[in-house]
Amino acid sequence: MREGDAVIAVMGMTGSGKSTFISYFCDTAAAGHGLRSVTALVEAHVSRERIRGRRVIFVDTPGFDDTTRSNTEVLREIASWLADTYAHDIKLAGAVYLHGIQMPRVGGSAHTNMRLFRELCGDESMASVALVTTHWSRSSEERVAQQQRHDELVGDDAFWRGMVQRGARAFKHDRGPTSARRIVEYLLGRDADVNGGRGIGLRVQREMAGGATLDRTAVGAAIEARIEAMQAAYESQLGDLRRELDEARRARQVNERKIGEIVEERRALEDRLRDEQRKRHRLRVDLDRLRQERSADLQREAENVRHMLEERITAIIAESPLDLDPRVVRERVQRERGKRRRYEQGQKCFVM
Numbered sequence: 001m002r003e004g005d006a007v008i009a010v011m012g013m014t015g016s017g018k019s020t021f022i023s024y025f026c027d028t029a030a031a032g033h034g035l036r037s038v039t040a041l042v043e044a045h046v047s048r049e050r051i052r053g054r055r056v057i058f059v060d061t062p063g064f065d066d067t068t069r070s071n072t073e074v075l076r077e078i079a080s081w082l083a084d085t086y087a088h089d090i091k092l093a094g095a096v097y098l099h100g101i102q103m104p105r106v107g108g109s110a111h112t113n114m115r116l117f118r119e120l121c122g123d124e125s126m127a128s129v130a131l132v133t134t135h136w137s138r139s140s141e142e143r144v145a146q147q148q149r150h151d152e153l154v155g156d157d158a159f160w161r162g163m164v165q166r167g168a169r170a171f172k173h174d175r176g177p178t179s180a181r182r183i184v185e186y187l188l189g190r191d192a193d194v195n196g197g198r199g200i201g202l203r204v205q206r207e208m209a210g211g212a213t214l215d216r217t218a219v220g221a222a223i224e225a226r227i228e229a230m231q232a233a234y235e236s237q238l239g240d241l242r243r244e245l246d247e248a249r250r251a252r253q254v255n256e257r258k259i260g261e262i263v264e265e266r267r268a269l270e271d272r273l274r275d276e277q278r279k280r281h282r283l284r285v286d287l288d289r290l291r292q293e294r295s296a297d298l299q300r301e302a303e304n305v306r307h308m309l310e311e312r313i314t315a316i317i318a319e320s321p322l323d324l325d326p327r328v329v330r331e332r333v334q335r336e337r338g339k340r341r342r343y344e345q346g347q348k349c350f351v352m
């Protein structure tokens with residue numbers, strides 16, 4: 001980081017186009033290069049060129065939709081990066097939220113992502129937010145339906161309307177680097193006009209700087225509320241099972257198999273309940289604690305990624321037909337090595 005650098009956070013679901021968006025400005029960002037979904041780490045990328053006279057640091061973040069990682073873990077990752085940089089007095093020039101307009105409807109997970117984004121930023125940050133639809137079609141027929149969906153997003157209280165009313169601006173990102181640049185220029189312009197170029201702190205950053213544990217931040221509380229709802233649902237299922245079990249045991253002809261099944265189901269539910277409880281526990285961390293745990297997590301994750309890439313290289317060699325040109329094999333292996341290098345660079349970038 002240098003004096004005058006502008007930091008822009010890029011958020012949204014997996015596949016919404018975050019890495020693609022960033023790759024218009026930075027050489028280090030590669031869309032869908034396969035590791036992101038595995039590592040789901042925050043990555044910082046530095047722009048090639050200055051925009052409105054400033055070097056821009058784009059922050060690529062994992063979405064709250066990971067199949068292998070709970071929202072709690074994703075929040076721990078995002079919040080520790082945000083809180084850590086804030087503690088070093090690094091403010092954000094703005095935040096971009098990307099949403100793929102090709103999706104026929106806003107599903108549960110897209111909805112959760114939007115909601116958590118809003119809690120993360122806080123309504124008071126909305127003047128520095130760009131809400132962006134991506135994945136626009138080339139076919140004019142599809143574009144008509146997509147335009148309708150875009151308008152619905154912007155006009156619906158359940159989606160973007162509240163944020164727009166508080167100063168967020170909605171954009172169509174349908175012209176590759178041209179529309180991407182317009183969005184970034186807009187945010188930098190806002191930063192200059194509204195914040196004198198000094199940037200802002202998102203709500204979660206201010207909350208954690210004030211010593212809050214994650215579960216006491218707005219976004220953490222929203223996640224915890226969802227966990228609680230899951231727990232309540234599991235508890236009620238458990239209640240049903242207990243009644244079923246009593247009945248089965250009281251039945252004139254005791255059906256051992258049925259009882260076995262119910263007991264098995266009960267055990268599975270109890271496991272899930274414990275998982276949810278663990279997730280809640282993982283939210284009870286302040287910044288210091290998060291920092292300590294994160295460095296251990298990172299080390300473990302780096303080991304895993306290295307191991308996975310080595311395994312992939314071994315598999316490429318082992319599975320290549322004997323009559324395949326060795327140059328092709330070498331090329332494939334080199335591609336994997338490239339991923340490893342990019343991953344390691346990404347990790348260094350994180351430190352800033």
Ligand SMILES: Nc1nc2c(ncn2[C@@H]2O[C@H](COP(=O)(O)OP(=O)(O)O)[C@@H](O)[C@H]2O)c(=O)[nH]1
Pocket residue numbers: 012013014015016017018019020021030031032033134135136173
């Ligand atoms: N048609 C279209 N495809 C896109 C767009 N943005 C990203 N993609 C593609 O969608 C996939 C996921 O994009 P990526 O940038 O990796 O998404 P991320 O998970 O949010 O980082 C990639 O295959 C991209 O090439 C877009 O605006 N339009």
Ligand SMILES: [Mg+2]
Pocket residue numbers: 018019020031032036060
């Ligand atoms: Mg990505």
